[in-house]
Amino acid sequence: MRRGCRTLLPPLAAPAEPGAAYRSQPWCAARGFAAPNVQVVRGAPKNVELTGPGTVAEHPLERGDPPVDLGIVGQAAGLFAVTNIDDILILSLFFAQGAGHQGSARRIVIGQYLGFAAILAVAVAAAFGATFLPEPAIPYLGLLPLALGVKAAWQAWKHRDGEDDDKETAEGGPKALEVAAVTFANGGDNIGVYVPVFATAGVGGMSVYAVVFLALVAVWCFAGRYFATRPVIANALSRWGHFLLPLVLIAIGLLILIEGGGFGL
Structure with missing residues (x-):
């Protein structure tokens, strides 16, 4: 692992579907400019948003479901x-x-x-x-x-x-x-x-x-x-x-x- 990067924590349960919870992915301060308490998730689905330090969650309006039944x-x-x-x-x-x-x-x-x-x-x-x-x-x-x-x-x-x-x-x-x-x-x-x-x-x-x-x-x-x-x-x-x-x-x-x-x- 490159020096200066955060430790990679394994995902909670190898999520394969949008909406599954991810733990923090490595963040290299030398390469990024985000705040230290914000984790960047690579390889996660596109329809996700940050909900707190080290976590992401599916955005309810981007699940692909129609807004009206x-x-x-x-x-x-x-x-x-x-x-x-x-x-x-x-x-x-x-x-x-x-x-x-x-x-x-x-x-x-x-x-x-x-x-x-x-x-x-x-x-x-x-x-x-x-x-x-x-x-x-x-x-x-x-x-x-x-x-x-x-x-x-x-x-x-x-x-x-x-x-x-x-x-x-x-x-x-x-x-x-x-x-x-x-x-x-x-x-x-x-x-x-x-x-x-x-x-x-x-x-x-x-x-x-x-x-x-x-x-x-x-x-x-x-x-x-x-x-x-x-x-x-x-x-x-x-x-x-x-x-x-x-x-x-x-x-x-x-x-x-x-x-x-x-x-x-």
């Missing part, structure tokens, strides 16, 4: 798709109704996010033990799309002859709060699905679910607008959309009421 991401995407597949149809009808109306697409997207954010907020709160929305009240959320469907049917009947087209072009189309109300009511029964999943996922997993859900809301909005602007679909929706939207909203409202046993149905 891809399994949870996949589960979140699948759960969102299964519980919100019907929203694409509703969004397509909303976008078709808003065609030619200034700012309607922006209002629809905002309304969709508001409605789904409300669903997430209630589900997260319930996962932590709060009950802002008692289970017996969920069936009566069907009154929201039912009322909006009746309103849309009345507007379609009132403007059946194409009157006030200029005014409708400037001011018409779905309102953000109307879209939010339909989204929340249609997804109200999903809260019962989300709560146990969130409760078992923990805070970190819950955050992943929320981020994935909110990202997929944008995908759903894009898909809804995409279908509403395809020539064949757009022509059909432009011709029948003002009748289909009220029927779909009324059907959703009645379905929520009946399946939940609202009013003893």
Whole structure:
């Protein structure tokens, strides 16, 4: 051994994997410029950092593992798709109704996010033990799309002859709060699905679910607008959309009421 170098101590257990503990390796003061109490490790894995005199440890962010569990991401995407597949149809009808109306697409997207954010907020709160929305009240959320469907049917009947087209072009189309109300009511029964999943996922997993859900809301909005602007679909929706939207909203409202046993149905 060269004069002036520290004594080489054998490793604790001949580590072969990243993260195994190493004892001090020789440090020659004549060749280095590090502080005397810092040991340089040669031959150790790259993803290590000094934790004290003569020791190294694996850096937790450099283990090669993904920072987010891809399994949870996949589960979140699948759960969102299964519980919100019907929203694409509703969004397509909303976008078709808003065609030619200034700012309607922006209002629809905002309304969709508001409605789904409300669903997430209630589900997260319930996962932590709060009950802002008692289970017996969920069936009566069907009154929201039912009322909006009746309103849309009345507007379609009132403007059946194409009157006030200029005014409708400037001011018409779905309102953000109307879209939010339909989204929340249609997804109200999903809260019962989300709560146990969130409760078992923990805070970190819950955050992943929320981020994935909110990202997929944008995908759903894009898909809804995409279908509403395809020539064949757009022509059909432009011709029948003002009748289909009220029927779909009324059907959703009645379905929520009946399946939940609202009013003893």
